[in-house]
Amino acid sequence: xxxxxxxxxxxxxxxxxxxxRSAIMFLENLSPxxxxxxxxxxxxxxxxxxxxxxxxxxxxxxxxx
Numbered sequence: 500x501x502x503x504x505x506x507x508x509x510x511x512x513x514x515x516x517x518x519x520r521s522a523i524m525f526l527e528n529l530s531p532x533x534x535x536x537x538x539x540x541x542x543x544x545x546x547x548x549x550x551x552x553x554x555x556x557x558x559x560x561x562x563x564x
Contacts (some may be wrong), residue, residue: 500522513515519539543562546559
């Protein structure tokens with residue numbers, strides 16, 4: 500994911516809860532204890548803007564469709 504962002508590409512990740520938890524844990528530098536309390540609603544887009552060095556610049560959780 501990060502190598503493609505570093506190339507200037509937009510990346511879409513579609514997955515189920517625990518796979519998404521892993522990506523969110525990495526992006527937001529969360530501990531395993533913290534990530535279990537993160538609620539991820541079905542069908543709700545989370546949009547991250549990521550810098551070339553992999554840091555989260557912004558995060559938007561869109562309303563459910």
